[in-house]
Amino acid sequence: MRIAIIGGTGSQGLNIGKRLAIAGEDIIIGSRKEEKALTKVEESLELLKDYDDIKMEGMSNEDAAQAGDLLILTVPLSAQKPTLQSIKEYVGDKILVDATVPLETAIGGSPARFVDLMEGSAAERTAKILKKTDVKVVAAFNNVSNSLLSNIPEPIDCDCLLAGNDNEAKQVVKEIIEKIPGIDCIDCGKLEKARMIEKITPLLIGLNIKYKSQFGGIRITGIPKK
Template structure:
């Protein structure tokens, strides 16, 4: 499956890209410019100690969206709308996992506080911008540090929400290729309003140094009750 990590040049995007490259999926790093995208690819090659990674490529965001089957958005809130509009054509009819955190940093505030958006959640905002795309809220509660520690399994669940069950099954199978990660379906897309608010809580715990790369596990769920 070909995956485009849209805006994939930051820590979270790089970590997601590396994890799926390791899972032998085809990955395209997308950015506003091909130069930034290629720089991210080169960084991953350096981290993995490989000069040639055939299942990893670079493209500008619109081209990355057109080439891929599944998209993952990893940009800050201030860049979300413009980035989504730039990939609207290529994203039509596809699944987009939105990891956008509606943090106060978007207006110069604290990373431990959420912004309250008129649309509800950042993922709901994405769905309104891309009505022909199936948006799934995902990757909000897995830290970039844990993702970038790519030689180790991740001790964290991935909470997802979305309105299309088959799409959630598809992304669950994909995400659970990352060692240690279990996917928990939290229900319809509107539940993203709750999922996204966990992000500043985890950031706050990390800032206080009470833990490192804080994550979350949901207990009491039958492991046999998977989406797929």
């Protein structure tokens, strides 16, 4: 299975890509500009040169969406709609993992504040934008910080909360993400649960600012995880 990261040149997407490539996944880094994707892939391959069999390729977002079997969207809220519109014709019935968090930065505000969306959550907004397709949207990675992801090879001491309407899709996503050492995925239920999941992120960003850390994350206790 090829995993295409749409908007994969940013801090979140590229670090997810590196972690999944180390875990043995075949990764495509997508960008609005193919050249930028190729440069980021070259830098990543250099960084990961001590790992065996790293599979990572750079492409335009459109080519990535076409070539990928599973898509991961990692763009800021302001780029969510134009990016999804640019790849709409290629998503078909694929799984699309949405990491978007509606931070107030989208309207010039604080990264420690949430901005309310008409659709309820960014993941539901993605589902609405792609409603004429058969895509299966799964919210994930929203609470896993890029600092934790980039801290290679340290394990990630954090749970990854999932939400989505398709149980099989969530299981596929869980199995892939749990290849990253330390992460446990928790299926929180239907896609509308993304309304709560996404709100945790500005809280964590605020805690990182308050306690001068970069590694704030969450662990849910008291429930079976496997």
